[in-house]
Each structure stands twice: as structure tokens, then as C-alpha cells.
Amino acid sequence: MKNLELAQIFYQISEFLEMKEDGFRSRAYNKVARVLESMEKDIEEIYQLGGLKLLEEIPGVGKNIALRIEEYLKTGKISEHQKLKKESPVDLEELTKVEGLGPRKIKILYKKLNIRNIKDLEKAAQKGKIGELEGFGDKSQKNILQAIEFAKADQGRMLLGQILPTVREIISNLEKLKEVEKVSLAGSVRRMKETVGDIDILAISSKPEKVMEFFVKMPEVVKIWAQGSTKSSVRFKKGFDCDLRVIKKESFGAALQYFTGSKDHNIATRRLAIKKGLKLNEYGVFKKEKRIAGKNEKEVYQSIGLSYIEPELRTNTGEIEAALNGELPQIIQYNDILGETQCHSDWSDGRNPIRKMAQEAKKLGYQYILITDHAGFLKIAHALDEKRLCKQIEEIDRINQKLSGIKVLKGAEVDIMMDGSLSIKDSVLEKLDLVVAAVHSGFKMNKEDMTQRLIKAIENKNVSIIAHPTGRIIQKREAYSFNYEEVFQAAKKNKTALEINAHYVRLDLKDTDIRQAIESGVKLTIGTDAHNSNELSLMEFGIAQARRGWAEKKDILNTRNLKDFLKYFE
DNA sequence: GCCGTTTTCGGCCCGACTGTTTTCAGTCG
Numbered sequence: 001m002k003n004l005e006l007a008q009i010f011y012q013i014s015e016f017l018e019m020k021e022d023g024f025r026s027r028a029y030n031k032v033a034r035v036l037e038s039m040e041k042d043i044e045e046i047y048q049l050g051g052l053k054l055l056e057e058i059p060g061v062g063k064n065i066a067l068r069i070e071e072y073l074k075t076g077k078i079s080e081h082q083k084l085k086k087e088s089p090v091d092l093e094e095l096t097k098v099e100g101l102g103p104r105k106i107k108i109l110y111k112k113l114n115i116r117n118i119k120d121l122e123k124a125a126q127k128g129k130i131g132e133l134e135g136f137g138d139k140s141q142k143n144i145l146q147a148i149e150f151a152k153a154d155q156g157r158m159l160l161g162q163i164l165p166t167v168r169e170i171i172s173n174l175e176k177l178k179e180v181e182k183v184s185l186a187g188s189v190r191r192m193k194e195t196v197g198d199i200d201i202l203a204i205s206s207k208p209e210k211v212m213e214f215f216v217k218m219p220e221v222v223k224i225w226a227q228g229s230t231k232s233s234v235r236f237k238k239g240f241d242c243d244l245r246v247i248k249k250e251s252f253g254a255a256l257q258y259f260t261g262s263k264d265h266n267i268a269t270r271r272l273a274i275k276k277g278l279k280l281n282e283y284g285v286f287k288k289e290k291r292i293a294g295k296n297e298k299e300v301y302q303s304i305g306l307s308y309i310e311p312e313l314r315t316n317t318g319e320i321e322a323a324l325n326g327e328l329p330q331i332i333q334y335n336d337i338l339g340e341t342q343c344h345s346d347w348s349d350g351r352n353p354i355r356k357m358a359q360e361a362k363k364l365g366y367q368y369i370l371i372t373d374h375a376g377f378l379k380i381a382h383a384l385d386e387k388r389l390c391k392q393i394e395e396i397d398r399i400n401q402k403l404s405g406i407k408v409l410k411g412a413e414v415d416i417m418m419d420g421s422l423s424i425k426d427s428v429l430e431k432l433d434l435v436v437a438a439v440h441s442g443f444k445m446n447k448e449d450m451t452q453r454l455i456k457a458i459e460n461k462n463v464s465i466i467a468h469p470t471g472r473i474i475q476k477r478e479a480y481s482f483n484y485e486e487v488f489q490a491a492k493k494n495k496t497a498l499e500i501n502a503h504y505v506r507l508d509l510k511d512t513d514i515r516q517a518i519e520s521g522v523k524l525t526i527g528t529d530a531h532n533s534n535e536l537s538l539m540e541f542g543i544a545q546a547r548r549g550w551a552e553k554k555d556i557l558n559t560r561n562l563k564d565f566l567k568y569f570e
Numbered sequence: 571g572c573c574g575t576t577t578t579c580g581g582c583c584c585g586a587c588t589g590t591t592t593t594c595a596g597t598c599g
Binding site: 017022023024025026027028029031032059060061062063064065099100101102103104105134135136137139140143198200225226227228229230231232233243245258259261263266267270271274275279280281282283 | 571572573575576581582583584585586587588589590591595596597598599
């Protein structure tokens with residue numbers, strides 16, 4: 001898929017145009033780059049399907065940009081981009097990573113000091129040349145040197161699951177301050193996006209200076225980017241940035257709405273406000289000078305004609321239209337789950353015994369837990385063979401006799417072989433309550449073969465759930481290639497559920513797949529893939545993913561009680 | 571360069587913070 005490559009080029013064109021002070025054209029390219037980045041459909045497929053005409057139906061794409069896309073697909077280059085690069089041969093991708101450097105300053109640095117990349121920049125700063133430039137000073141020079149260090153160490157976006165515990169700690173520290181009346185998470189963490197660039201936190205306080213002083217002096221802070229009375233921004237030791245904004249009570253809802261984003265969602269809500277003759281900013285919704293809403297998010301949305309939109313839905317992918325028409329889904333709640341559907345015990349590669357896993361599940365308020373130790377060929381995960389699987393079945397029967405308030409279900413995670421057959425024979429699988437099947441090998445198979453492989457597994461009478469159906473690992477491994485619609489149809493027909501794997505490195509299915517699966521009539525389960533009892537709490541991330549995929553309670557099978565859950569698979 | 575229930579021309583989201591300036595441009599989100 002070339003969407004991301006193309007987006008990168010359009011971002012660069014946008015920045016080159018900004019250097020030339022062509023702001024509006026710059027913004028046009030910037031918008032298209034963002035659209036491309038978040039677009040699910042393959043741009044090449046769109047072009048092959050309907051040529052320039054269909055390209056122009058993409059928001060932000062007009063005649064000219066459609067032509068540029070065509071040029072890229074045909075030649076791998078865009079002549080406009082080449083021309084701009086020739087005019088200013090600077091490594092924009094590298095230089096814009098330095099905090100505080102944008103296109104205009106990069107232009108000055110290039111024109112005056114012939115700085116083309118980070119190396120040049122560092123040399124010039126060390127020699128003290130930058131401080132001598134007009135518009136720059138000693139402070140700028142020092143900041144640039146420090147920002148270079150951070151840019152070098154930058155690891156890009158982090159996984160939500162890696163960052164959320166720290167974020168909650170920061171929030172809890174702020175909540176303890178007597179000057180703070182209320183604290184809330186905002187930004188992409190509040191939207192539970194699977195990867196996070198930085199962290200946004202809001203607080204209500206009548207003594208903002210005190211709060212900011214505490215915030216920038218937290219022991220984990222290694223750099224203060226900015227410190228003001230309404231906004232401060234810092235870098236934490238762990239390598240991420242965090243913004244804190246202190247606001248007044250009456251604006252809290254508007255600020256929360258604004259700083260939760262997404263950016264595209266905000267632009268759309270602001271435009272809606274303008275259409276209604278209103279103004280929406282982080283301080284409220286205004287009719288002329290008069291504030292008509294802002295205290296809480298609900299009234300902000302209502303004042304511009306929308307029903308309340310849950311943070312996980314705020315991506316400007318149809319939620320605003322749905323809210324206008326009162327057609328938003330009743331998305332699943334975080335306490336709707338009644339059972340675990342995928343986890344591992346010390347029989348295979350898990351760390352805790354079955355009994356411990358069950359007790360922890362009970363603590364979480366579940367009615368059942370499906371134990372799915374690896375069974376088959378995954379020797380690296382101590383997979384069970386058929387003999388040990390039969391032994392485990394007997395063991396679970398014994399455990400169930402001793403436990404109350406939680407039912408342990410007999411399951412296994414079996415491998416889907418290259419030809420779509422399973423790694424454990426049917427006569428053994430029949431003895432289990434539910435079978436979870438997954439692809440663990442042969443990821444590079446071609447699309448047609450992989451589609452048939454998955455469908456064959458789905459059609460197996462013993463298979464109840466396909467685990468991590470696309471095989472992707474966030475930022476590490478692409479989903480394997482298959483025809484989603486054909487697989488979804490097979491899953492629907494055979495009443496085989498598809499899993500939303502809740503582990504934050506997978507989150508597979510992803511949000512857009514979930515929407516498509518539900519539209520196709522597929523039922524889903526959320527499973528944590530826990531390898532120890534603590535990881536059963538990862539369910540939160542799976543639920544968030546389901547919410548981001550517009551899933552309602554009825555779409556997720558393990559929101560059902562034990563009886564109804566099992567009934568679906570009969 | 572894109573876009574349209576005010577418009578096919580004339581708009582394009584908008585406010586805070588910094589560093590440098592002596593009233594503001596650049597950057598960021």
C-alpha cells in the first residue's frame with residue numbers, strides 16, 4: 001500500500017510551500033496528507049477502480065492533487081516535489097523532528113548558513129553561528145542543541161498500553177494537590193487510540209501557577225518546553241511529552257472537547273458551529289460575545305446540534321453525521337464483559353496455574369473463563385500435544401468441582417496449518433467446550449491461499465473463535481493478506497466468532513476491521529491473550545478497541561451470560 | 571489547492587507560549 005509514502009511526500013510539499021509562504025496551498029497538501037494517512041482503502045486500488053474521477057471523491061483531493069497522485073502511482077515520483085526539493089535541498093523529514101523548528105526557520109537556516117540536515121545544524125549551533133542570526137538568539141541556539149538530542153532519541157509513537165499506567169500516575173499526583181479541583185485525561189489517550197504521540201491532561205484550578213510549578217518539577221521531568229499560566233509542556237524521562245492545561249470551571253467541557261480531538265473531529269465540529277452562526281473554541285460555544293455552552297461536553301455537543309459523542313468515536317469517520325441524525329451506536333461499556341475468552345496457563349507458556357487464573361477472573365466479576373493453552377506444534381510456547389490436552393480436560397473438571405462463582409471452560413488455541421487444517425485432530429477437539437484457532441506460521445502466503453486457509457478453519461465444526469484474525473503486531477508486523485469480506489461472510493455463515501485480541505501489542509481486529517465485520521453481520525469476542533493473571537486486566541484495551549469500532553454490546557459475545565454465550569456456538 | 575444549504579469566487583480553525591522583538595512571527599497542538 002502506497003498511502004503512507006504518498007502522505008509523506010505531500011507533507012513535504014506542504015512544508016516546502018510553507019517555506020515559500022504559500023500558506024493556503026500548503027494547508028491543502030497538509031490536509032490531503034492527513035486524509036491519506038488515516039485512509040483505510042488502498043489509494044492504488046481506488047485509482048485502478050475509477051481513475052482520476054474516483055480520486056477526486058477523496059476529501060481534499062481536487063483536479064491537481066488527483067493528477068499528482070496519478071503521477072506518483074505511475075512513475076514513483078512527483079515532479080512538483082522534485083522541483084521544490086531542488087529549490088531548497090534540505091532534509092525536511094529530519095529537521096522538522098527538532099522541536100521548535102518549522103519550515104520558516106529551516107528556510108532561514110538554509111539561506112544564511114546552508115544548513116541542510118541535523119548534522120549541519122548541530123555543527124552550526126556548536127560553533128555559535130545560530131545565535132548570531134537575526135530572529136534567533138542564544139536561547140534558541142541552546143534549545144536547538146537540546147532538541148537535537150531529543151530528536152535523536154525519539155522513538156516515535158508509543159503503544160497505549162505502555163504509557164497508560166504512567167499517565168494514570170501523573171493524574172493521581174495532580175489530583176492530590178489542594179489547589180486542584182478536578183483533573184481529566186484528554187488527547188489520544190482519552191480516545192484510547194492504539195498508539196500515542198504525547199499526553200494531554202486538563203485541570204481545573206483557581207491557582208494555575210502553583211499547579212504548573214508542581215507539574216514542571218515532577219521528578220520524572222527532563223525538559224520544560226513551555227510553562228505558562230494556562231499551558232505547560234514537558235518531556236518525561238521515559239521519552240514522551242506531556243501537556244498540562246489549567247482552565248476555568250465554566251470552560252471545562254469546551255476545553256475537554258477541544259483537547260480530546262481528534263484534530264479532524266474538531267475541525268468538523270467547529271465548522272458545524274460556524275454554519276450555525278456560532279463560534280466554538282476551547283473556552284466555550286459563543287453566540288456573538290455570549291457564551292451559550294462550555295461547562296461540560298454534553299452541552300457543547302448539544303449546542304451545535306449533536307448528541308454526545310463518546311471520545312473513542314471522535315475520528316471524523318461518520319460519527320458527526322450519525323450524531324446529527326441521532327443514529328450513533330450504543331457502544332459497549334467498559335463493565336459489560338462477563339467472561340474471558342482467551343488466556344494461557346502454566347500448562348503451556350503462561351505463568352500461573354488454571355486455578356489462579358480462574359480466581360482472578362472471578363475477582364473481575366466474570367462468570368466464566370476459557371482456558372486456551374497452545375495445542376499443536378508451537379513448541380516454543382510449550383504447546384500441549386493431544387495426550388496432555390486430554391489430561392488438562394480432566395484437570396479442569398476437577399477444578400470446577402472445587403470452585404464456586406466462576407466456571408472454567410475447556411478450550412485450546414490450536415494452529416491453523418498451511419492448508420487450513422488444524423494442529424489437533426477433531427476427535428480430541430470435540431471434547432473441548434470451545435476451540436480457538438489461529439495462524440501462527442506462514443504469514444507471507446498469497447491473498448487467495450490465505451483466504452481459503454482461514455475459511456477452511458472457520459468452516460471446521462469444532463472451531464468457535466478465530467484469534468487475532470489478521471496477525472498484525474502494532475508497529476512490528478503487517479497483517480497478512482486475505483480477502484476480508486469473504487472471510488467475514490464465512491464467519492457469519494458458520495457462526496464462528498472473530499476475536500478482538502485485547503493485548504495492546506496486537507489489538508487485532510483493529511477498529512476499522514471491527515466496523516466492517518459488524519456490518520457484515522459477524523459476531524465478535526474480546527480476549528486478552530493473558531499469559532499471567534495480571535494480564536486479564538488488559539480487557540480494557542480490547543473493549544476500547546471494540547468501542548472505536550462502533551461495537552454494541554450485542555455484537556460482543558462475551559458480554560452474554562454463560563448460558564447464552566455457550567448457546568451461540570452450539 | 572480545495573470547496574460550496576451564504577458563495578464557482580473568496581474564503582480557508584484558532585489560541586497559547588517563546589524568543590525575539592519593542593509589537594510580532596513562528597511553532598505547536
